[in-house]
Amino acid sequence: MMSEILVSLLLLLGGAFTLLGSFGLARLPDFFMRLHGPTKATTLGVGAIVVASLLHAGADEDGFGLRELAVMLFLFITAPVTAHLLSKAALAERRRAEKAE
Amino acid sequence: MLTLILPLVIGMVALAMLLNLWRLARGPAMPDRILALDTLGINTIALVMLLGISLGNAVFFEAALIIAVMGFVGTVALCKFLLSGDMIE
């Protein structure tokens, strides 16, 4: 029961941050500001859901029951790279637009 | 409790994905759209995990893993296209 409550809380937390990140993406006025929403919130959002999944399935799953951690590992490696490239691309676009004016 | 929470959370993630689509359509520039697509992919990971919990089936986990490992390659490629046109030289 405790674990179910914990799982539920984690799921709610994850869902909330997932939504929040996308909300920021939709709402914030400038590209670099929008960039913050998803790259952060989704990290924690997905992270919380992953932990919830871990806790929920851990008991009845084969193996070590930690498979979900692999997802986090890859997300943590790739998310900064994505942000880095996106911002570089945005800067390049911006420069190009300035040059065009 | 989970049976109540799960649909709610799935709904939140689905809403998040619809918001991503809105940004994707809206732009205004390519980086915004790429960002929206990338976020959509990450949200899909969340959704797949939630579906896995909801359907009580762990076989979808690898799908999430695939998105985590490979999904960002598309983003990288799109960004590199914007950056240098030429991507793998």
Next chain:
Amino acid sequence: MEALLATGIGTLVAAGLWLILQARSFSVVLGLTLLSYGANLFIFAAGRLAPVAAPLALPGAARLADALPQALVLTAIVISFGMTAYLVALALRAMAETGTDHVDGREDGP
């Protein structure tokens, strides 16, 4: 659910057809990609939609999803991927040879 899936397939096919009817090679590639999605979903749908388990013949597994259409779709996805790759190369070659990305190889084409 059936109507929704049918609508989705129909939309993919319609969008794909619209795209291949555009005269640019890139649009055609995109259109064929969408058409493949539509065809794959169609084959997949041939196994019917049912709240069933993934086709894993594990001990005690109850009603499984129809594995045959899934296997067919897998083959179809792979083949269509190969064909897309080839078509992209051919489109580039045609662009190099004719100087235009118009599928008829001439800018004033019909």
Next chain:
Amino acid sequence: MRRLLPQPVLSGLILGLWLVLAPAPSLGQVLIGLNLALVLPWATRGFWPDRPRLADGGAALRLVGVVLADIIVANFEVARQVLGPPARLQPGFLEVPLDIRDPFVASMLGSIVSLTPGTVSIEIDRGVLLVHALHVSDAAAAVAGIKSRYETPLRKVFAC
């Protein structure tokens, strides 16, 4: 040993990943994992020509803890900022002069900065890390914070 295990951290990561993914914990799986841990770093060594060495494991663990904590705490901060009126936000670019010379370690710093909410690494160029901050009231303090919380521990971890 160095020839056999050029990158012990990576090898450990590989073994861990394999065991995490393995369908059932068994001796066979561990053996396969060990094999992978030995073979893969060796097979891909060409892609990693100048590997930094882990110098201080304890410092590394401490850094991981700090970053995880920062991620959680700062996430709530950012949530508040995102939900609040956008006009109140003061976004800005920060230039963090780096003492780290190793590009891999510098990239790790960039990653940490990006993973912790509120800041995104944009560019590492000529010893400067360019960071975008969602809300920055004191730029100098923010730069100093990044250097002290992340860069100094990182230099300690890799001894560079």
Next chain:
Amino acid sequence: MMHLPLLPVLIPLAAAILMLGAHRADIRWARGIAALSLLGLAIAAILLLRQAATGSVVVVELGNWPAPFGIVFVADRLAALMVATTAAIAVPALLAACGGLDGRGRYFHPFFQMQLAGLNGAFLTGDLFNLFVFFEVLLIASYGLLVYGGGVARARAGLHYVVLNLAGSVMFLIGLGLLYGTLGTLNLADVAGRLAVVPVADVAPVRTALALLVAVFALKAALLPLGFWLPHAYGAAAAPSAALFAVLTKVGIYALLRLSSAAFDSPPGAALFYPWLLPLALATVVVATAGVLAATRLATMVAHLLLLSTGMLAAALAEGGVPMLAALLYYLPHTTLISAALFLLAGRIAAVRGESGDGLVRAAPMPGRGWLSAAFLLLAVAVSGLPPLSGFLGKLMLLSAAPATAAGYVLWVVFIVSGFVAALGLARAASTLFWERDAAALPATATAGQAGALALALALGFVPALVLGAAPLSAYARATAEQLAAQQPYLRSVLPAGAAAVAREVRP
């Protein structure tokens, strides 16, 4: 011997793999492997023909899984005939390619071998989805062979050809999906069995699924209005490729034949060709005849002649009945072999004429005019259906088998007039190519290797073979038509216990 029906696929497949493994080696290695492969193919084809000629239908269960669950290869008379035709064409086509064409780009030989594997697989498989897979194999190989050598015309025609076929593949998949989604099986014999017991309410979707397959096969067969791509594509291809392509369109005809044999006796398949196929087939003949007249290059002319024969075959298919199919099955190898030889001839002429290629324009006298013109004469007489060669015999059979109805006589008129016009077009082409000389033009300096000449000479052997072997071939064709019409030998061989004995479950 139990593997025999698989060899026509496995031999070229293995050859292609070996070629890829040895791709850095001198091209002579690839040629050697190709030669060995064709030798093996020829032997396999002969053995298959001999086996099929006894009337037996040999089934191989791939992976040792029984039909309809596993994939089966089925060697009956029709399949053996098609495989033998393919092998016969492959030999001179390969020889012609070895004259230097094969070194002018990449991977000619693997593509060639896989083209053969794809064709033979399509002819031999008894499973509809496996047929799709082999269609894709033969198509991707044909793409490679079509654009081989580069150039604007090939790129453009190739793009059209590829896109059309990709669209066709999508249709094929949807048709197969619908077929599986209604009949619940993919094995052709099982499909035939299930068609007989389709519930009335499901007849419409099943019939539509069959119609989709028919449309796909009509596209492959280049039946009008889906065949305009063919002259451009085949006309642009290098001669050895084009020669091999002569059998490619026959895949469509073959598949229509198979499908009609398996499905058209059942309620969903009844009268599926009526009333549209005959008019379209005759329209194909008419337009292709116009194309023969209009052609400005020999290869284009030959491509139109090929299209013309497709129309004739389709008309025979539309009329149906054992005599008509018997005629079709004699005409099919004839037109395939002769067209292939003509493509090789066009290639040879283009090679020796140099700059003016195979264009139907006055040019400097070509070297080797004497024997090339003799070759042209033989092939032209054969292809246009003039006596005494195989074209005449085939046309005679088609005309004799045409029913004494208005449609039958329309078929007479169209066939006879088209052959006449084709003969005139060919005569004009010969007159220009061989007899008109441009005194001002410099003699061709292009040096054409002897391989092309040898290949052409070999292909010319088809002409006497088809005439001297007319009696046995015609008898074989008739027996094939009877086997197709009877349908039972095929079904019994694939499903000895019958379709009704197959375990099935109702879904969902």
Next chain:
Amino acid sequence: MDLPGLAFAILALFIGAGAVPLLARFGRAIAAWAAAATLAVAALPLLPLASGALDGVVVVQRIAWLPEWGLDLAFRFDGLGLLFAILILGIGQLVVLYAAYYMPREDGLGRLFGLLLAFAGGMLGVVLAENLLLLVLFWEITSVASFLLIAYKHDATEARIAARMALAVTGGGGLALLAGVLLLGRMAGSYALTEVLAAGDLIRADPLYPVALVLVLLGAFTKSAQFPFHFWLPNAMAAPTPVSAYLHSATMVKAGVFLLARMYPALSGTDLWFALVSGTGAVTLAYGAYVALLKHDLKGLLAYSTISHLGLITLLFGLETPLSAVAAVFHIINHAIFKASLFMAAGIIDHECGTRDMRRINGLARFMPVTAGLGIVAAGSMAGVPLLNGFLSKEMFFTEAVAQPALAGYAYVLPAFATIAGILSVAYSARFVHDVFFNGAPVNLPRTPHEAPPWMLAPVGVLVALCLVVGLLPQLSIGALLHAASTATIGNEPPAYTLAIWHGFNLPLVMSLAALAGGLLWYRFRHFLYDLHERYAPNLSSPAAFERVFNAAAAGARWLLARLDSVSLHRYLTLLLVSTLGLAGFAWHSASPSPLAGPLPPTPADPLAYGALAALVFGALGCAFWHRQRPVAIIFASVVGLIVSLVFIRFSAPDLAMTQLSVEVVTIVLLLLSLRFLPAETAPRRRPGRAGLNAILAIAGGAGVAALAYAMLTRPFETISGWFAANAVEGGGGTNVVNVILVDFRGFDTLGEVAVLALAALGAHALLDGLRMQPQVPGPDRPGDRHPIMLAMLMRPLLPLALVVAFHILLRGHNLPGGGFIAGLITGVVLVLQYLAVGIDVTETRLRIDHVRLFAAGLGIAAATGFASMAFGLPFLTGTHGYLGIPLVGPVHLASALVFDLGIYLVVVATVLMVLTALGRLSQRELAPGRAG
């Protein structure tokens, strides 16, 4: 069965046709001797049968060939066959002798004699065929052979066109004959001449008799140059004179009248026959005779006279008097003899004078008296001068004209017409004699004529002697043969007739004399006629006219094709779509009526499904809407791929989802790589109606597929698929049914599929190898943007970690979602990521893989598992699985399918690497020259 001697006779000629050109290498004489010998050898098998044929014995020899199609190698030897065999082989010998001297020295004769023998073979086949289809077969051989003979001097434009003209007319007629024969065969129930001839009443009563008759007559009339199909013959004079002497006197043109004779019992005796045959013959007779006089070309005159005489023979076959057919047969003989000699004489004159223009040739009697003498006699025979053979048959013609009963009431018409025709024929004969051999001195000849060598004159002499012999001693010389041939023609004993020079002073004799006198008078006024003709007669038979018609037809064909085929993909696809929609709609509606929706109750849809549909529609429509902004379109397409994967997950297809996701990524990279060389954006093109048409087609296609999907989804079905789940573990050794199907139950599909993949990659490489292209988008404006540092650094740990995932997916595939394909894509993608991160140059120095050999290895491994089972006597791809005991680890479950999957893995890796590097090198090479460091 008799020995098929008749077949040997024909075969001998064809063998000679093949051999003589080869023997001609040893000299002209050898060629001539070989040709003559061939003709002689061909006669040998006929000799023993000749006396029987004269006595009315009909020999039929038959070799079965295609009995089920009614085509047999059946031959028949009777009086008619004997007569024609004599003409073909006898005049053939004379022509060979003549040609050996006539043809220029530099002509090796091999080709000429080869073609002549082939022609003779065809001709002999026509006259000896017992099977009507066989007759047609030989008939068309003569058409083709004559085409080649007429085009013999192919450097001359008119010869080439004349040959094609002859082929068009006579070959076309032959095809009509084929149709006619096929009809006759249906009526008579057989193609055997014996049976067809016996079924005359049946045939004449058939409703299709008129059609069959017209078709057969088309064959006969075209071959025999009957008006209005006559025009090919004068132009065929472009052939060398020996050819003309052979084809246009005794053989080719006689094939048509031979056919009339052959089919006489089966087809004649109706009003239609009378009207068509005698009508055509009469018009031809008059027209040819009229024009012949007006030709200044010596061979032209002979050509038109030939037309005229053939008209006469045709007319005779059409008349319904008892003896008209006999007269026709007789005139066939006589015309062959005198016309062959006249052609040879004309050839000699042409040879000696260097021209055939009678306006320049005059007074040759002085220069070449022997030729003149022979020519005058032959021309006399042509004119019907008494004591010569031509007189006899013409006299018979006049007799029959008087006796013709059909035109009762107008009985005078035919005799009058016959007399006029006689007048005309005397006139042109007179011109041949007077204008050539007399009429003053030659005008401006290229060379001075001399008498021809004796061996050249010999054949003419033989023929002229025959004219005299037959003319003087008809019964003795020709009586038996004529009787036998006439009997064979009519089908039974002809009525009594006498072959005598003097029948008393009767109406026919008066007509003959009137014709002679009138003809000379007509000739007297020739100059007036020349003027008239030149002023008013349109030259319908000129080669230029034929060429104009042909070119117009070709232009028409081109116009038609251009209308139908715009070489436009849009057109092709539209046709494909419309056809498919039409066919599918037809199929649905022609089935027994059933509702679109089946009996299954709908599955309730959850909100997530609506959301997914919305996203799918959003992505698809976005892709279609933004297709001109390519990168944007790619993003929308990715959305579609993601949603499709979600659908797969939602409906329990994890393997599909994973495959779809990985393919998606590679596809994006691929498309982006190509975008560098394609215009990033294109302006919309204004084409009225095009967008509307496209929209209609797209919506119709989409709606159709949606309807089919709905119809399918709402119907239950019986499927075999339960077997796969039931047998996966036991039979395939795996729990992932999809994977077991892919690598075992339907492993052959998969082998084909990876072959496609390999070929696609190789094909892409072959297409792009060595290609240079101009980039359409700007390069990086900052050097650091080329290889962003964080990407380059973080890819280092990612690579081995991702490979762990790939290995994981590969190993588990047989039991859990995964497998070689997905693992291969992961591997390929992380390797491609290295290219993206550090560039192609750096990556390739670190990753030395021969992609092609990787294909070989992958395909080889996959195929090898199949071959391995063959080695154990099991079918290809028979799998095995079992437990392998490994120390410490315990039993490990292994399936041969895993090896197969490994092969797939390698192929996929190679595919991804090869395709992406092929595209990548395209840009690299292009940049190479300008790049520093």
